[in-house]
Amino acid sequence: MTQDSVPHRGLITVCAMVATLMQALDGTIANVALPYMQGGLAATSDQITWVLTSYITAAAILTAPVGFLAARFGRRAVFLASVGGFTIASLLCGAAQSLPQMVIFRLLQGAFGAALVPLSQSTMLDIYSAEQRGSAMAIWGMGVMVGPILGPTLGGWLTGNWNWRWVFYVNLPFGLLAFLGLLVFLPKDNPERDRRFDWLGFGVLALGLGALQIMLDRGELLAWFGSTEIIVEAVLAGLGIYLFLVHLALAPKPFIPPRIFRDRNFAAGLGIMFAVGAILFATSALMAPYLQTLADYPVLTAGLAMAPRGLGTMAAMFMAGRLASRFDPRLVIMGGILLLAWTLWEMTGWTPDVAMSRLVTMTVLQGVGLGFVFIPLNLVAFATLDPKLRTDGTALISLLRNLGSAIGISAMSALLTRNTQAMHADLATYVTPLNRLFTLPWVQRFWDPSTTAGAAALNEEVTRQASIIAYGNDFKVLMFLALAMLALLPLMRRPARSAVVEPGHAAMD
Numbered sequence: 001m002t003q004d005s006v007p008h009r010g011l012i013t014v015c016a017m018v019a020t021l022m023q024a025l026d027g028t029i030a031n032v033a034l035p036y037m038q039g040g041l042a043a044t045s046d047q048i049t050w051v052l053t054s055y056i057t058a059a060a061i062l063t064a065p066v067g068f069l070a071a072r073f074g075r076r077a078v079f080l081a082s083v084g085g086f087t088i089a090s091l092l093c094g095a096a097q098s099l100p101q102m103v104i105f106r107l108l109q110g111a112f113g114a115a116l117v118p119l120s121q122s123t124m125l126d127i128y129s130a131e132q133r134g135s136a137m138a139i140w141g142m143g144v145m146v147g148p149i150l151g152p153t154l155g156g157w158l159t160g161n162w163n164w165r166w167v168f169y170v171n172l173p174f175g176l177l178a179f180l181g182l183l184v185f186l187p188k189d190n191p192e193r194d195r196r197f198d199w200l201g202f203g204v205l206a207l208g209l210g211a212l213q214i215m216l217d218r219g220e221l222l223a224w225f226g227s228t229e230i231i232v233e234a235v236l237a238g239l240g241i242y243l244f245l246v247h248l249a250l251a252p253k254p255f256i257p258p259r260i261f262r263d264r265n266f267a268a269g270l271g272i273m274f275a276v277g278a279i280l281f282a283t284s285a286l287m288a289p290y291l292q293t294l295a296d297y298p299v300l301t302a303g304l305a306m307a308p309r310g311l312g313t314m315a316a317m318f319m320a321g322r323l324a325s326r327f328d329p330r331l332v333i334m335g336g337i338l339l340l341a342w343t344l345w346e347m348t349g350w351t352p353d354v355a356m357s358r359l360v361t362m363t364v365l366q367g368v369g370l371g372f373v374f375i376p377l378n379l380v381a382f383a384t385l386d387p388k389l390r391t392d393g394t395a396l397i398s399l400l401r402n403l404g405s406a407i408g409i410s411a412m413s414a415l416l417t418r419n420t421q422a423m424h425a426d427l428a429t430y431v432t433p434l435n436r437l438f439t440l441p442w443v444q445r446f447w448d449p450s451t452t453a454g455a456a457a458l459n460e461e462v463t464r465q466a467s468i469i470a471y472g473n474d475f476k477v478l479m480f481l482a483l484a485m486l487a488l489l490p491l492m493r494r495p496a497r498s499a500v501v502e503p504g505h506a507a508m509d
Contacts, residue, residue, distance in 0.1 A: 008185040009127050015181035016120040017139055018174050019083055023116040024147025026055070026090075026109065026171070028284070029155040033164035040164065043099045053217040054103045056406065058110030060213050061206045063399040065197075066115045067392030068255045070122070074191035075391065079119045079182055085112030087175025094168035117144060118394035123186070125382060125390055137378045138317040141371075144401075150310050198255035201247045208240025209403075216410035220417065260389050260396070268491040269381030270400045272333075275485050276373055277401035278408025279340065279478050283366070285409045286416070290471055294464065295352040308360050309367035316371025321379075329376035330489050336372025337485050339365060344479035348472040373485075383495030408481075412474050419470035420463070427462045 030037075030051060038048040069078050089109035096102040121140055128136040158166040215233035222230055248254050261267050284306065291302040316336075323332045343366040350359075378397075385393050 007187075011181055011185045012127060013124065013136070013139065015178045015185070016123050017142070018178040019079075019116045019182075020120040020140060020144060021142075021147050022086065022171055022174055022178070023059075023113040024144050025151045025154065026113065028147075028151030029158075030055075030164075030167050033155050033159045033167045036159055036164040037102070041096070041099045041102055047099055049217065049221070050099070050103050051106055053214060054106040055110040055113075056217070056402070057210055057213040058107045059114045060209045060399065060402050060406070062111050062114035063118065063395050063402065064205055064209075065202055065255055066118045066395035066398075067389075068195065068197060069115065070119065070391045071192050072195045072197070074189050075119060075123065076182070076186050076188055077191070078115055079123070079186065080179060082112050082115040082119065083175060083179045083182060086116065087171055087179065089113075090168045090171035090175065094165040115395075118391065118398045121378075121394040121397070122391040125394075126387075133379060135318075135321055137375050138321050141317050141374050141378065142314050144374075150307060153304065153307055196253070198247075198251065198253065201244060201251060201254045201256070204240045204243040204247060206240070208237050208242075208244055211236035211240060212403075213406055216406050219410060220413050224414065256396070257389060257392060260385070260392055263385050265384045265492045265495070266381050266393055268488040269377055270396060271488045272373070272377055272485045273381075273397050274400045274404035275481050276370065276377070277404030278411075279344075279482060280370060281405035282408035282412045282474075282478060283344075286412060286471060286474055287363075290352075294467060294471075295354070305356065305359060306363060309363040309370075312364035312367025313371040313374075314367075316368040317375050320372050320375035323372075323376075328494050329380050330492055330494060332376045333373050333380070334486060334489055336369045336374075336376075337482055338369075340369030340373065341479050341482040343369060344475050344482060347475040348479070350472065350475075351468060380492055380495055384493065408478075412477070415477065416467075416470050416474050419473050420466045423466035423469045424463055427466055431458065431462070 034048050034051065037043070037051060041048070066078070086109060089105055089112055092105040093102060093109060096105055121137075124136045124140045125133060154170075155167050158164075158170060211233045215230055215237055218233075219227075219230050224230055225234070248256065248258055287306055288302060291297040291305060297305065320332060320336075323329075343362050346362055381397065382390065382393060
């Protein structure tokens, strides 16, 4: 069966898109509902974070073997099991009555959800011809890129209008739609029943990824390497990843084929995707508290202010395929990187009274930059990859994007805390009786350091100003990370013209 003769291709696309959107949304949709869950599940502020950690950790560990599972049991069977299991786990999360139940059900949700994004992407790559993949990747990419951006807004709306359980129940109709559609329309494939699983390789990789994920999630809470737990997790993470790399090089049949890394386009694409994941999620994680705590935006207003970035991403994704067909797609990626870096540079100069028009403009342009990077990157990364390695490739791309997001969020949070403390100490050196500003009447009225109330107000203002500077420094680090992606572009070969979408094939069948 050729790609052009796949029946019901449009319906398969819809189902794959729904599966992708469900998994992408659930990575962030529960964030704003955590305070409500904490009360409902009688958990402490430390304990409730396991609702997020359990999901992310399970998804990270089980993303890597998706390629083997699809080959061994058949992509259709694994896809159906993943969608069905994810939907059932979502219902169980909504019905959880205690924190242990919630953590177990979130582990199941993350485990089943791990395969949704890579299987959706590999399915789209297989059912569309090379000339039509630009449009196919644009539609698929909307779920991956826009889902995490809109997750907090949707989660806040559901929690505010109903309760936190609907953050999970909302998956039921979409999960049923995707499952029934894939069951009826997705063609059967031929699994390789004689393949054997590399338990040793998976075990050491699971140890490394699991320990790394837990370390990143709990590091800030436990003061990083001042905690014995974090030191143990760091050692286990390093040991697991080291043993996996040694096993990958020496084992006769590791569950991730080593030859996949010999493709220059794909290998460079992994590095760029890691940076994209870090920037996408870290900027969202920074913007929400910036707008709420420094700019005093209400929760809903902050969510709405961040939503235009998703609109910019969606618009850019549809333009990126056409641009990649007329120009070298590497140039389109470079343009997206430069636009992304410029918006981050602009954000380094923000203050809490930044005009809403400027804020919206920058977030829209940032979304455009991300869209211009994401779609051509997927086209170039898979253009020269052996079709037999596509499912392994999509799993690795998803894994690197998730690792980038986890490391990016943790690193930026740690830098924010450290820079705020450092800048607070620097600014505090100017609070002395020799500073003539404190003789001004209006300063004495609000920030008189000789009174208890004035000293407290002054300390609060110094902390606020230190936070503003620290946020700007974080955005500067992300700007340098964006520019670092440019170094990987020369490693990628320009794909054949047939590997990118042609204008005449821009519309989906």
